[in-house]
Amino acid sequence: MYSLASYRLMTGNEAVAFAVKQVDVDFISAYPITPQTIIVERLSEYVSSGELDAEFVPVESEHSALSACIGASLAGARVFTSTSSQGLALMHEVMYIASGMRCPIVMAVSNRALSAPLNIHGDHSDIMGSRDAGWVLIFCENPQEVYDYTIQAFRLAEHPEVLLPVAVNLDGFTVSHSSEPVAILEDEVVRAYLPRRERPRLEFEEPASFGVFALPTHYFEFKVEQEKALRKAGEVLEEVSAAYPNRSGRLLKLSKFNEDGRIAIICLGGTAGTVRHVVKKYGMKDFSLISLKLFSPFPSEELLDALKEAEGVVVMDRATSPGAPLPPLASNVAASLYEAGVRLPLMSVVYGLGGREPTLKMIVEMLEKSRERIGEGGPVVSRMYLGYGGG
Amino acid sequence: MYSLASYRLMTGNEAVAFAVKQVDVDFISAYPITPQTIIVERLSEYVSSGELDAEFVPVESEHSALSACIGASLAGARVFTSTSSQGLALMHEVMYIASGMRCPIVMAVSNRALSAPLNIHGDHSDIMGSRDAGWVLIFCENPQEVYDYTIQAFRLAEHPEVLLPVAVNLDGFTVSHSSEPVAILEDEVVRAYLPRRERPRLEFEEPASFGVFALPTHYFEFKVEQEKALRKAGEVLEEVSAAYPNRSGRLLKLSKFNEDGRIAIICLGGTAGTVRHVVKKYGMKDFSLISLKLFSPFPSEELLDALKEAEGVVVMDRATSPGAPLPPLASNVAASLYEAGVRLPLMSVVYGLGGREPTLKMIVEMLEKSRERIGEGGPVVSRMYLGYGGG
Amino acid sequence: MPISKLADLYGREGLSPGHSACQGCGATIAVRQVLLAAEPPYIVVSPTGCLEVISTPYPFTAWRVPWVHVAFENAAAVASGIEAALNVLERKGIGRRHKVIVIGGDGGTFDIGLQALSGAFERGHNILYVCYDNEAYMNTGIQRSAATPPGSITTTTPAGKRERKKDIVSILVGHGSPYVATASPHLWKDLTNKVRKAQSIEGPTFLHIIAPCPRGWYFDPHLTIKLAKLAVETRIFPIYEVENGRYRINYLISRPRPVEDYLRLQNRFAHLLRPENAALLEEFKRWVEDRWSQLLKMAEAFPA
Amino acid sequence: MPISKLADLYGREGLSPGHSACQGCGATIAVRQVLLAAEPPYIVVSPTGCLEVISTPYPFTAWRVPWVHVAFENAAAVASGIEAALNVLERKGIGRRHKVIVIGGDGGTFDIGLQALSGAFERGHNILYVCYDNEAYMNTGIQRSAATPPGSITTTTPAGKRERKKDIVSILVGHGSPYVATASPHLWKDLTNKVRKAQSIEGPTFLHIIAPCPRGWYFDPHLTIKLAKLAVETRIFPIYEVENGRYRINYLISRPRPVEDYLRLQNRFAHLLRPENAALLEEFKRWVEDRWSQLLKMAEAFPA
Amino acid sequence: MFLEILFLGRGGQGVVTAGRIIAEAALRAGLFSQSFPEFGPERSGAPVRSYVRISDEPISTRAPMESFDVAVVFEERLLGPSIVESVRSGGIIVLAAESAPELPRSDVKLFVVGARRIIEELKKPRSLNLAMVGALCSVINTIPLKHVEDIVGRRFGEENKEVVRRAAQMVVSVEQTA
Amino acid sequence: MFLEILFLGRGGQGVVTAGRIIAEAALRAGLFSQSFPEFGPERSGAPVRSYVRISDEPISTRAPMESFDVAVVFEERLLGPSIVESVRSGGIIVLAAESAPELPRSDVKLFVVGARRIIEELKKPRSLNLAMVGALCSVINTIPLKHVEDIVGRRFGEENKEVVRRAAQMVVSVEQTA
Amino acid sequence: MSRRPEFLIPIVFEAGNTAKRSVASWRSNRPLIERRLCTNCLICWIYCPEPAIFLDDAGNVQIDYDHCKGCGICAEECPRKAIKMVVENV
Amino acid sequence: MSRRPEFLIPIVFEAGNTAKRSVASWRSNRPLIERRLCTNCLICWIYCPEPAIFLDDAGNVQIDYDHCKGCGICAEECPRKAIKMVVENV
Numbered sequence A, B: 001m002y003s004l005a006s007y008r009l010m011t012g013n014e015a016v017a018f019a020v021k022q023v024d025v026d027f028i029s030a031y032p033i034t035p036q037t038i039i040v041e042r043l044s045e046y047v048s049s050g051e052l053d054a055e056f057v058p059v060e061s062e063h064s065a066l067s068a069c070i071g072a073s074l075a076g077a078r079v080f081t082s083t084s085s086q087g088l089a090l091m092h093e094v095m096y097i098a099s100g101m102r103c104p105i106v107m108a109v110s111n112r113a114l115s116a117p118l119n120i121h122g123d124h125s126d127i128m129g130s131r132d133a134g135w136v137l138i139f140c141e142n143p144q145e146v147y148d149y150t151i152q153a154f155r156l157a158e159h160p161e162v163l164l165p166v167a168v169n170l171d172g173f174t175v176s177h178s179s180e181p182v183a184i185l186e187d188e189v190v191r192a193y194l195p196r197r198e199r200p201r202l203e204f205e206e207p208a209s210f211g212v213f214a215l216p217t218h219y220f221e222f223k224v225e226q227e228k229a230l231r232k233a234g235e236v237l238e239e240v241s242a243a244y245p246n247r248s249g250r251l252l253k254l255s256k257f258n259e260d261g262r263i264a265i266i267c268l269g270g271t272a273g274t275v276r277h278v279v280k281k282y283g284m285k286d287f288s289l290i291s292l293k294l295f296s297p298f299p300s301e302e303l304l305d306a307l308k309e310a311e312g313v314v315v316m317d318r319a320t321s322p323g324a325p326l327p328p329l330a331s332n333v334a335a336s337l338y339e340a341g342v343r344l345p346l347m348s349v350v351y352g353l354g355g356r357e358p359t360l361k362m363i364v365e366m367l368e369k370s371r372e373r374i375g376e377g378g379p380v381v382s383r384m385y386l387g388y389g390g391g
Numbered sequence C, D: 001m002p003i004s005k006l007a008d009l010y011g012r013e014g015l016s017p018g019h020s021a022c023q024g025c026g027a028t029i030a031v032r033q034v035l036l037a038a039e040p041p042y043i044v045v046s047p048t049g050c051l052e053v054i055s056t057p058y059p060f061t062a063w064r065v066p067w068v069h070v071a072f073e074n075a076a077a078v079a080s081g082i083e084a085a086l087n088v089l090e091r092k093g094i095g096r097r098h099k100v101i102v103i104g105g106d107g108g109t110f111d112i113g114l115q116a117l118s119g120a121f122e123r124g125h126n127i128l129y130v131c132y133d134n135e136a137y138m139n140t141g142i143q144r145s146a147a148t149p150p151g152s153i154t155t156t157t158p159a160g161k162r163e164r165k166k167d168i169v170s171i172l173v174g175h176g177s178p179y180v181a182t183a184s185p186h187l188w189k190d191l192t193n194k195v196r197k198a199q200s201i202e203g204p205t206f207l208h209i210i211a212p213c214p215r216g217w218y219f220d221p222h223l224t225i226k227l228a229k230l231a232v233e234t235r236i237f238p239i240y241e242v243e244n245g246r247y248r249i250n251y252l253i254s255r256p257r258p259v260e261d262y263l264r265l266q267n268r269f270a271h272l273l274r275p276e277n278a279a280l281l282e283e284f285k286r287w288v289e290d291r292w293s294q295l296l297k298m299a300e301a302f303p304a
Numbered sequence E, F: 001m002f003l004e005i006l007f008l009g010r011g012g013q014g015v016v017t018a019g020r021i022i023a024e025a026a027l028r029a030g031l032f033s034q035s036f037p038e039f040g041p042e043r044s045g046a047p048v049r050s051y052v053r054i055s056d057e058p059i060s061t062r063a064p065m066e067s068f069d070v071a072v073v074f075e076e077r078l079l080g081p082s083i084v085e086s087v088r089s090g091g092i093i094v095l096a097a098e099s100a101p102e103l104p105r106s107d108v109k110l111f112v113v114g115a116r117r118i119i120e121e122l123k124k125p126r127s128l129n130l131a132m133v134g135a136l137c138s139v140i141n142t143i144p145l146k147h148v149e150d151i152v153g154r155r156f157g158e159e160n161k162e163v164v165r166r167a168a169q170m171v172v173s174v175e176q177t178a
Numbered sequence G, H: 001m002s003r004r005p006e007f008l009i010p011i012v013f014e015a016g017n018t019a020k021r022s023v024a025s026w027r028s029n030r031p032l033i034e035r036r037l038c039t040n041c042l043i044c045w046i047y048c049p050e051p052a053i054f055l056d057d058a059g060n061v062q063i064d065y066d067h068c069k070g071c072g073i074c075a076e077e078c079p080r081k082a083i084k085m086v087v088e089n090v
């Protein structure tokens, strides 16, 4: 049994900061960038007021932020950082290093579009552009999930069979800046959920060398081992979430709505809520919704299972992979279907780039279009830009 | 008709530098990193000796290198840079900006593994980790291709319907450091192939603002326009390569060998040569080879065409996409097959990470294994780490 | 030719109205003055920050001169590229040299852009780098920068910043720059003439301009120029120039006004004036005194 | 407690033999001396570069002390993280403070790592940053860095570098560091005592050590220590320290040896001694003189 | 019940805070709520919006709001035609003003509150937003005013409760003639 | 014809250049060639390798070489057991030495050249690699020595041609007894 | 030699076109110049952040009310106190 | 509280283990100490880059030939000229 402290109105960013305070992190280093900045500000306040006993290092760039986090993590600290967009892109190099050095850092990403042109609004290009960096990638639909998943992210990251960094993604503005009720746990409950675990660390008495140079004789093995750990994280997640005190806040790999709908909509992050709203409000029973919480390791199996009854699938990507046959999420879905030998009509939808937040009308339009395209012997794969005004 | 100046023994890196000299670039900015450094060194020498009339700006980091290139490109110059691995990762943010600002920069990437652990040897993780940045991505098999494709890259990049940066990839060490005969063109022939073309630029008389801020009202359209231009580059390439004076050096999207083999091996970069050698030397008629030259925009159509007769396909990735169902190349191939509704047994091979260069024996082993797995009612998708020693 | 009266500047506007800076934005005043003085042909480069965001919401631009923004951390690198490229294009007869003027905020200059700046100065590019210093990251909502003065409250230093302000002038003098100077928009004649001078010198030059920010310093927008003046007259922001390593104090403040006159008007310093924070106020004063006396000594050891 | 004889250092080795530095590597000598002097407990951080590559080919390490490498540009940021994290872990009773010592090459310090360094110094972390200066990027095969002296040939300056060496000491003094010093491995006593001193001072301190590199400077490996000595005695590499802004020249070279004695032994300078390059040689000498006289003036204006 | 509310004021006037207070009060009243600002760079002086949804069911949509049940406008100058347009038929406008302007629509209810006078009288020059929340609360009548008072008291000091109360009392309905 | 050749010396001795010279000479002789160094960080003094392939057909493989037709060893100390092992049966070792060491294999031909003496005598202390290329060329006998001489003359000065010639003359076959 | 491409590109070719936008709605207070006090010294102009001050054809300093945001700097800095700020009417 | 994970991780736990590797093959010249000249002053040791110089149990300076690369610094710097370099035999 668990006990909820209470409900509080929080934005996604505030939910992150609050969770991070409760997990008793030791070290935070981050750099301001819209729409993530509020996380940094709140944490500065917690540290400054003494509510959180941690070091907050206000570095001079995101490259240094993640670098400082690696140093702190290797020194044995529980570490948190956060960023968005250009900041994440500037960390790109260091992200691979954090995972390669097996640092259980948790990072919140308030997702935002990448320049050029500069745009401060939401989309998933930032994290998708670094999706190969070997991090566990979690997506949240609302501040409640942000809160719950941030806490669980620490347990997952620090699990001795995982030891990998985790990125908790929240849509820039639509989740990061939206104030909503969040059920929070008592501090002690959170602490109990997250006992400290030992791992190798920098100390004079047991001198080890970290971040060594690997010749072709060894590199491949390190990388495969790391890939395995990431896959393992998928299994460990089940244990991590099963142990989470607030049952309704457990981090499942995906959540389903209206399972009987014959057309499945697959979606990451906040937009899933809008789709759910539309399906519910307009009684569009044809459609089921799969809100994917775990993007990496990609839960192919669970996804295929969720698609068992589907006649077609709409995959909503809030990012592009220019030049590739399909954008990131659709590409993973197609690969999973291909592997399973399932030939499901797939409509790949790119939406919401640079904060073009889907309106209800747009979602309805997308659903209608998918009905047209799916199931009438249409193409296996079709494409759509949702809300795009150009030619 | 064209005239070859002569054959010269050149490494891949030297072939880049020589081509860049011949195309009369105006501006070079780069930062040393193994195994790309020789390119920078040779170009410094050309500039210093006066053989090349260009500015060489020896910046203090790769982030600045590509930034300086953007500045120079917007000032109207023909621009070149080169990098590898950590350097490319450090440019990540700026790569998206270069394409978003539509700068026709040509960059050579001597591909190398990404840290951690640090490794200076060849693999494709670096460029694959930035494959969403909207660049045209070309892969070369040997110094000859490096030379020819570098020259063609400029014409493609600067084409008024493209105006996008192009990355020319050569395997670190195995191509970048291998000296081989290269047929070179006369300087004048190269110049004639690459006339200067006008594009918007920074100048006091026609003051325009570059790199502006786009609200949600406009960003989506810019990005779609950019994606279209990248797709367009695939078409333009045909014109660009058809015009290339050395017929045998034309940049085709892919090259085929032993087309009748029932199992197709798809491969990027230098390893294609080793596979070809094995197939030829050991008379393994079962196998055809598709050496892919263009990775982005991905030539799905041409690839499907090349696979028409295949009974199975082996996709060799020299990079991983940890946590994804398939590594980058296999993922694109699977998406293409899925879209075409073709259900071909696919063996995804990850090889050569961190310079674990495949030996002939390893290639043979891979081919044998693929025979076992493909065509006997085996799984649609199977996986293999080639040359991996771990469990 | 030196600027002696406002009529010399009128009609040379480089920035259009209609931008979206806050009411009373000091940075915008500073930038206007820089552009009024700058001699064509030139190209302006800006890093990300207030100036960039307020001036170019597509499809609009406030810039009447060629302008480019690439990212937050690389303005000096972009400027290096433009400068060097135009050198060779002029040599080849397919372009001409422009003076490249970077105009960036303190965050893009003191922190995330410092390395690019240092590199450009080390390589000796012919650029003028202007930093409008509003003493925090304003565009993202008032976070600490290395230029934030000690004691100042920002959203990342809720109890006041502990560290001193990074001495960017010394750092750039240490780079061997031929001309480094400070300026304030209330001294428009000094400022605009320094722009001319800096622009006329071959090599990398630097102008550090105080730019009061009503939003980030929490003061009433009509006080912007007043505050710039107070910063100078309290010796908090000394006005001087360093030419080839030789120092000249342009405004020798012999009888400084009390720093409290300056602090009082801004909510970011409100706590410093509370009795319980007397030590912090002392610390602030010590910082001001140390810098001033250091400056005097330098001017003595290396006189202009 | 000060080090007075070699026996005080013997047996404190922090680096094992069996690493793969070149024959006669000056950097390795410098690093050995630093570690012989350093007082436990400490942690070493290195950026990418020769030192890192020669010392840790998995599954081997030459380091007998805790050591970490993360990337090329971020050693000071990594050090900041370790230092700050151990502060809080000690406070929480689950760890203890260590002095963090960064040891990096000139490229990782003057160029690509400068911003992280500047940030760490501005924030005032309690770290000792040691730069072994072999005056180019050696690990990647001898390319120009901001520390490469004027005239020197590298693979990216085939005709000799035009710019002067970046004055890192002035720059860090400009950051308000409480202790910045230079050293040479031939003066082992001075060097090791400076390490102790720097380590004992709270806050960010810096040690700049000349590290002759036979491969990159093109000299015979047995001359490494000789060259370090010549660099000092020609005034090319002055030995001094700056404590809280106050200068002390530790080796006042009243009668400098001709710079030619130093240049002659190294192929990177061979062209400077050719008659047709007299102007370049002059330029080099001017640089040496300018720096020395600047140093004297600073020592006079800000005496220890 | 499903209410969509717009707050419209200027950077610096606490428009976002107003939205949060009402959302929090709704939460206390056992309702579900969501509140978010206009997304974008905010500059002092520029017109600024914030949005609130209140419902008796969980709110999952994050779609932008294009029309409203209630618009709360902090200054008469800001009540332009497009704002008036954006209020749904049968909806409400709450305006800070001393006297009532003419509205071009009759299917919208206009309420006016002398918010500036209230805050001047109570010497709370920075509390315009609190006055507007009080007025709104009284007008929509789905959230007990006490919740708003409590929140305001806790977050901004007891003295500010009076601002809320006074505004709630003083807001008046204006009959439209158009 | 398909020859795989190893050069083994020390960092600083021009091992890589040696490989390139022979590859270039092969090119001039109308053959195909490929030459590459050992990939990795090179330090002065450390043992260093380079590799050459020569063929009468285009060379497409980039597989690492694990065994060789010819091994050219710049110093007797470097001729360890693993090197001797790596030479194919019927293959050749060319060694810079004054006298012939014992080899543990008899299916390999050993050639010795007094390369150090030659360069000393000709006062070309940095030309050990050129001597070794000369010796190799003479031993494998598929590339006219003239091509090597030309390349060396052009790249390193006429005086060095003599190093090549002399080494080509002086290299001697050693009969193995083991 | 600049050539505008036919496709959408994130460049604004029309220099200074924010002048076409009004920011009058930002203003709560309006500066009024008292003509008889004003010497047209241009001090207000050099300190205006917009700039929303210009010389009319007669050479008199004028406020551009489409672009004045009402910050009050001009009023504060006018050496002749020739500008006063009044509350903006609707 | 360090705990070694069971999987492969790029950390070397055995500090200073390059000492187990020989780099003797790097050496072309070998330093020889002339015992009677040597005062065990340790100057050679402080300047050796490896270090390949140590004190034996008797307190005498010795060369560690597994780790000496033969750079010759010791011979150059020995104040008593007690070290000479000789060409390495096979």
Ligand SMILES: Cc1ncc(C[n+]2csc(CCOP(=O)(O)OP(=O)(O)O)c2C)c(N)n1
Residues within 6 Å of the ligand: A031, A032, A033, A034, A062, A086, A087, A090, C027, C048, C049, C050, C051, C072, C073, C104, C105, C106, C107, C108, C109, C134, C135, C136, C137, C138, C139, C140, C145
């Ligand atoms: C790599 C990166 N990190 C962070 C940001 C977010 N960001 C944009 S502007 C800015 C602050 C700018 O501060 P400053 O340079 O002082 O200029 P100001 O806004 O104060 O004018 C920040 C943190 C960014 N755009 N890019």
Ligand SMILES: Cc1ncc(C[n+]2csc(CCOP(=O)(O)OP(=O)(O)O)c2C)c(N)n1
Residues within 6 Å of the ligand: B031, B032, B033, B034, B062, B086, B087, B090, D027, D048, D049, D050, D051, D072, D073, D104, D105, D106, D107, D108, D109, D134, D135, D136, D137, D138, D139, D140, D145
């Ligand atoms: C981001 C990045 N760029 C480039 C490199 C390649 N690189 C590694 S070490 C090095 C030079 C190191 O020079 P320095 O710091 O002077 O140390 P040294 O090797 O001379 O000891 C370079 C360019 C890298 N590892 N990472």
Ligand code: SF4
Residues within 6 Å of the ligand: C020, C021, C022, C023, C024, C025, C026, C027, C028, C050, C051, C054, C134, C138, C139, C212, C213, C214, C215, C216, E043, E044
């Ligand atoms: S926040 Fe400050 S610097 Fe930025 S526009 Fe507003 S007043 Fe100007």
Ligand code: SF4
Residues within 6 Å of the ligand: D020, D021, D022, D023, D024, D025, D026, D027, D028, D050, D051, D054, D134, D138, D139, D212, D213, D214, D215, D216, F043, F044
């Ligand atoms: S290149 Fe220079 S610094 Fe690097 S290991 Fe060799 S001698 Fe030392």
Ligand code: SF4
Residues within 6 Å of the ligand: G033, G037, G038, G039, G040, G041, G042, G043, G044, G045, G061, G077, G078, G079, G080, G081, G082, G083
């Ligand atoms: S400052 Fe005053 S006097 Fe001068 S022009 Fe302006 S209004 Fe007139």
Ligand code: SF4
Residues within 6 Å of the ligand: C024, G031, G047, G048, G049, G050, G051, G052, G053, G063, G067, G068, G069, G070, G071, G072, G073, G074, G075
């Ligand atoms: S009130 Fe401000 S914006 Fe308006 S004219 Fe005066 S100075 Fe300019």
